[in-house]
Amino acid sequence: MTPRHTVRAASAGAALALILSGCSGTPEDPADGVPGQLRIGYQSIPNGDLVVKHHAWLEEALPDTEIVWNRFDSGGDVNTAFLAGELDIALAGSAPVTRGLSQPLGIDYQVPWIHDVIGDNEALAVTEGIDEVADLAGRTVAVPFASTTHYHLIAALDEAGLGTDDVQLLDLEPPDIQAAWQRGDLDAAFVWYPVLGQLYEQGASPLVTSGELAERGNVTADLAVVSTGFAEDHPDALATWVEQQDRAVSLLREDREEALAAIAAELNLEPEEAAEQVDQLVFLSAEEQASGDYLGTADAPGALAEHLRLTAEFLAEQGEIDAAPDTTAFENALAPAGAEHAARP
The missing domain is CATH 3.40.190.10 (Periplasmic binding protein-like II)
Structure with a gap:
C-alpha cells in the first residue's frame, strides 16, 4: 500500500486524543477541487462499508485523494470526532445521528446513504x-x-x-x-x-x-453521515463514495461469496460466521434508497426523516436531547443526490 492510501485504526481513545491535540480541519485541497484527503469513520459492522474498504475501491476511484480509514466503537464516538472536525464521512446508528442533529450537539452533517436497516444483529x-x-x-x-x-x-x-x-x-x-x-x-x-x-x-x-x-415501530438503521462542508465543497467525491457503496450492495446480492469473503477478512471471521451476521441486516440499493420509503429525492424527502423525528421524540421524552426537532429539520438533513445519481440507468 502506498503512502497515499492510508489505513488507520482509531477508537474512542484515539478520537479523544485528536480533540486534546487541538488538531482540526481538512488538509488543503488541490486547485482542481479534488479533496486532498477523505477521512472515513467506520465500525466493525458486516455491511457494504467493509467491502469497499477491503477491496480499496475508493482508493481506486479517487486516486488523487488520500483515503484515511478510522475505526470507531460506537456512534457516540463518531459524533465526538465530528465535533472535533476530524471526520468527513462516517457510519453511525440512527439514534446517535438523531442526537447529533438535535441540541445540544447540533452537528452540521447530512445523511447521504443508509448502510443497513438493523435487524437481529x-x-x-x-x-x-x-x-x-x-x-x-x-x-x-x-x-x-x-x-x-x-x-x-x-x-x-x-x-x-x-x-x-x-x-x-x-x-x-x-x-x-x-x-x-x-x-x-x-x-x-x-x-x-x-x-x-x-x-x-x-x-x-x-x-x-x-x-x-x-x-413494533422502533426502526433503527446504520447511516452514513457527511459533514455539510465536505458535501458542499466536494459533491463529485461524495457521489463517487455513494457509487462505491451501491457497488458493494450489488456484490452482496449478486456475488454473495465474494462479498462475505471481504467482510470475513475485515472482521477476522470465518465466512460462515460472516454470513450469519449479514443475514440479520437489510441492505438497500441506491434505487431503493432514492425512493419515498427511505432517503427520497431532493424534491420529495423520504420516510427516513419521519423515523428520525420519532426517534427524537422518544429521546426528548427520556431527557437524552433538549427537544425533538420537527420533521422539516430532518428532511433538510437528508442528502439523496448521490443515491439519485447512482440509481440512474
Missing part, C-alpha cells in the same frame, strides 16, 4: 434466570450510551413499565462489555456483533432483538 443479551424484560429490575445492564442499542434498551424497558432508574445502567463500549461479561459483572447487555456473538458463546441468551422492536 443487535439484541438484549441476558444471563440465565432472566426470562422477561421486567426481570431486569434491580439488575446491572450495560449499553453504549448514545447508540441505537441505547435507544432500543430504553424502548424495551418502557414497554415493560420500567425506566432507566429501575436498573443499574452502565455506559460501556462493546469491548468493555465483553470484558465485563467475562468477569461476571453484568446481568444483561444490549449490544451488536461481534461482541453480541461472543456473549452468546459465553452462555448469554437473546431476550429481545432490535428486529423485534423494529416490528
Whole structure:
C-alpha cells in the first residue's frame, strides 16, 4: 500500500486524543477541487462499508485523494470526532445521528446513504434466570450510551413499565462489555456483533432483538453521515463514495461469496460466521434508497426523516436531547443526490 492510501485504526481513545491535540480541519485541497484527503469513520459492522474498504475501491476511484480509514466503537464516538472536525464521512446508528442533529450537539452533517436497516444483529443479551424484560429490575445492564442499542434498551424497558432508574445502567463500549461479561459483572447487555456473538458463546441468551422492536415501530438503521462542508465543497467525491457503496450492495446480492469473503477478512471471521451476521441486516440499493420509503429525492424527502423525528421524540421524552426537532429539520438533513445519481440507468 502506498503512502497515499492510508489505513488507520482509531477508537474512542484515539478520537479523544485528536480533540486534546487541538488538531482540526481538512488538509488543503488541490486547485482542481479534488479533496486532498477523505477521512472515513467506520465500525466493525458486516455491511457494504467493509467491502469497499477491503477491496480499496475508493482508493481506486479517487486516486488523487488520500483515503484515511478510522475505526470507531460506537456512534457516540463518531459524533465526538465530528465535533472535533476530524471526520468527513462516517457510519453511525440512527439514534446517535438523531442526537447529533438535535441540541445540544447540533452537528452540521447530512445523511447521504443508509448502510443497513438493523435487524437481529443487535439484541438484549441476558444471563440465565432472566426470562422477561421486567426481570431486569434491580439488575446491572450495560449499553453504549448514545447508540441505537441505547435507544432500543430504553424502548424495551418502557414497554415493560420500567425506566432507566429501575436498573443499574452502565455506559460501556462493546469491548468493555465483553470484558465485563467475562468477569461476571453484568446481568444483561444490549449490544451488536461481534461482541453480541461472543456473549452468546459465553452462555448469554437473546431476550429481545432490535428486529423485534423494529416490528413494533422502533426502526433503527446504520447511516452514513457527511459533514455539510465536505458535501458542499466536494459533491463529485461524495457521489463517487455513494457509487462505491451501491457497488458493494450489488456484490452482496449478486456475488454473495465474494462479498462475505471481504467482510470475513475485515472482521477476522470465518465466512460462515460472516454470513450469519449479514443475514440479520437489510441492505438497500441506491434505487431503493432514492425512493419515498427511505432517503427520497431532493424534491420529495423520504420516510427516513419521519423515523428520525420519532426517534427524537422518544429521546426528548427520556431527557437524552433538549427537544425533538420537527420533521422539516430532518428532511433538510437528508442528502439523496448521490443515491439519485447512482440509481440512474
